[in-house]
Amino acid sequence: xxxxxxxxxxxxxxxxxxxxxxxxxxxxxxxxxxxxxxxxxxxxxxxxxxxxxxxxxxxxxxxxxxxxxxxxxxxxxxxxxxxxxxxxxxxxxxxxxxxxxxxxxxxxxxxxxxxxxxxxxxxxxxxxxxxxxxxxxxxxxxxxxxxxxxxxxxxxxxxxxxxxxxxxxxxxxxxxxxxxxxxxxxxxxxxxxxxxxxxxx
Amino acid sequence: xxxxxxxxxxxxxxxxxxxxxxxxxxxxxxxxxxxxxxxxxxxxxxxxxxxxxxxxxxxxxxxxxxxxxxxxxxxxxxxxxxxxxxxxxxxxxxxxxxxxxxxxxxxxxxxxxxxxxxxxxxxxxxxxxxxxxxxxxxxxxxxxxxxxxxxxxxxxxxxxxxxxxxxxxxxxxxxxxxxxxxxxxxxxxxxxxxxxxxxxxxxxxxxxxxxxxxxxxxxxxxxxxxxxxxxxxxxxxxxxxxxxxxxxxxxxxxxxxxxxxxxxxxxxxxxxxxxxxxxxxxxxxxxxxxxxxxxxxxxxxxxxxxxxxxxxxxxxxxxx
Numbered sequence: 390x391x392x393x394x395x396x397x398x399x400x401x402x403x404x405x406x407x408x409x410x411x412x413x414x415x416x417x418x419x420x421x422x423x424x425x426x427x428x429x430x431x432x433x434x435x436x437x438x439x440x441x442x443x444x445x446x447x448x449x450x451x452x453x454x455x456x457x458x459x460x461x462x463x464x465x466x467x468x469x470x471x472x473x474x475x476x477x478x479x480x481x482x483x484x485x486x487x488x489x490x491x492x493x494x495x496x497x498x499x500x501x502x503x504x505x506x507x508x509x510x511x512x513x514x515x516x517x518x519x520x521x522x523x524x525x526x527x528x529x530x531x532x533x534x535x536x537x538x539x540x541x542x543x544x545x546x547x548x549x550x551x552x553x554x555x556x557x558x559x560x561x562x563x564x565x566x567x568x569x570x571x572x573x574x575x576x577x578x579x580x581x582x583x584x585x586x587x588x589x590x
Numbered sequence: 591x592x593x594x595x596x597x598x599x600x601x602x603x604x605x606x607x608x609x610x611x612x613x614x615x616x617x618x619x620x621x622x623x624x625x626x627x628x629x630x631x632x633x634x635x636x637x638x639x640x641x642x643x644x645x646x647x648x649x650x651x652x653x654x655x656x657x658x659x660x661x662x663x664x665x666x667x668x669x670x671x672x673x674x675x676x677x678x679x680x681x682x683x684x685x686x687x688x689x690x691x692x693x694x695x696x697x698x699x700x701x702x703x704x705x706x707x708x709x710x711x712x713x714x715x716x717x718x719x720x721x722x723x724x725x726x727x728x729x730x731x732x733x734x735x736x737x738x739x740x741x742x743x744x745x746x747x748x749x750x751x752x753x754x755x756x757x758x759x760x761x762x763x764x765x766x767x768x769x770x771x772x773x774x775x776x777x778x779x780x781x782x783x784x785x786x787x788x789x790x791x792x793x794x795x796x797x798x799x800x801x802x803x804x805x806x807x808x809x810x811x812x813x814x815x816x817x818x819x820x821x822x823x824x825x826x827x828x829x830x831x832x833x834x835x836x837x838x839x840x841x842x843x844x845x846x847x848x849x850x851x852x853x854x855x856x857x858x859x860x861x862x863x864x865x866x867x868x869x870x871x872x873x874x875x876x877x878x879x880x881x882x883x884x885x886x887x888x889x890x891x892x893x894x895x896x897x898x899x900x901x902x903x904x905x906x907x908x909x910x
Binding site: 411415416417418419420421422456457466468469470471472473504519521522523524525526528529530533575577579584586587588589590 | 626627673675688689690691692706707708710713714715716717718719720721722723724725726727728729730731849852
């Protein structure tokens with residue numbers, strides 16, 4: 390074979406081998422972190438009070454998946470990663486700060502557990518902040534149970550509730566406590582993804 | 591060879607080259623998904639092995655011979671294949687939990703080239719943080735078409751270029767442009783120098799993907815300066831040409847992406863290599879050159895390739 394024939398063949402063989410033949414399918418775990426929140430609007434005239442906020446966990450996970458281009462069938466796992474809380478609005482008529490102590494509970498399938506405690510928290514100091522919370526295992530386990538139920542095909546709905554134990558100074562009809570605060574949940578979902586990547590050698 | 595044959599060969603070469611750069615874009619889509627959970631130092635640690643490999647590969651195969659004809663028109667279309675085999679140390683890094691996870695925890699987790707399984711750590715109250723898996727890569731490869739033209743006073747120019755246009759949904763945007771030049775030193779060492787010597791420099795820019803805000807997902811710059819020596823030895827109708835070189839190089843990569851909360855993240859990485867030492871050998875034949883070399887550096891790599899054209903070494907008279 391003279392050079393006019395074998396050189397083009399060599400070009401095609403060598404370059405095709407390292408290009409077309411190098412793409413390989415891999416299955417890997419992608420992790421997506423999504424955040425959802427519940428708002429609690431307070432207009433209190435007593436020291437102890439309770440307010441609920443409902444979180445449709447199933448819809449939240451669907452939103453996370455959809456926002457990142459994944460299907461529910463890709464879902465491999467989901468878990469609670471962290472929670473934050475903070476004050477997003479204080480009524481303009483508030484003349485002084487409040488110090489509050491209490492907990493946030495979560496209710497699912499008839500069970501209620503504490504998910505975090507807040508102690509001597511200044512309302513003004515929490516304005517505009519996302520304060521990381523130390524989580525309680527009972528509440529975390531309940532939330533993770535709901536996430537697992539979603540993976541198993543259910544549509545769990547969580548009810549978060551603020552159970553405020555004490556407020557200083559104590560609110561009253563002439564000095565009501567008015568602010569809005571928010572609890573954020575960071576949820577990670579793990580999806581199985583098949584990707585095609587070059588891995589030539 | 592007829593003009594038609596030359597055109598056909600060029601198309602065959604270009605077509606054959608396309609899948610690897612398409613693969614590069616596919617890989618970057620996967621990387622963009624994986625990296626979105628990371629910010630700051632975690633993103634750097636996750637991507638560093640790929641940046642090292644990309645930089646090492648880009649700065650390879652600049653030249654395979656120190657011989658540069660003093661005069662005459664010489665042109666070659668070349669297909670260098672540049673590869674890096676990842677080491678075990680490239681597969682993991684120490685990452686720190688993000689997203690307000692308590693307590694802050696450091697764990698050994700996969701880099702972008704590491705194992706595909708996520709690593710999950712437990713924290714306060716049983717909360718968990720998952721670090722994403724890698725792409726489970728054994729190697730990194732790059733094929734880039736380059737055109738070499740000489741000679742003006744023993745000087746040659748080299749251009750690398752390839753681009754996939756924006757708007758191809760499957761491939762995404764990939765563009766590479768590089769330009770360099772080399773100059774013969776041995777032309778000043780008499781009519782028959784013991785070795786051929788040359789110096790050269792090359793700059794390259796590669797942009798990959800789209801960050802969703804009008805910019806690139808990855809934008810890189812590579813620069814290399816090189817001193818090379820080679821020796822031509824006739825073997826039958828071929829010329830055998832071993833070569834060696836030393837080079838200083840630099841590589842920067844800027845990544846721009848949105849994290850999983852949709853917040854923009856910008857990360858800058860440097861390639862791991864500063865200096866490299868190259869040894870290699872090639873065969874020159876009538877209308878081309880085949881070569882292979884190995885590069886000793888922090889991120890070692892190899893390259894091989896084929897040049898088609900009148901690279902100017904086949905004529906024994908010309909080599910004297």
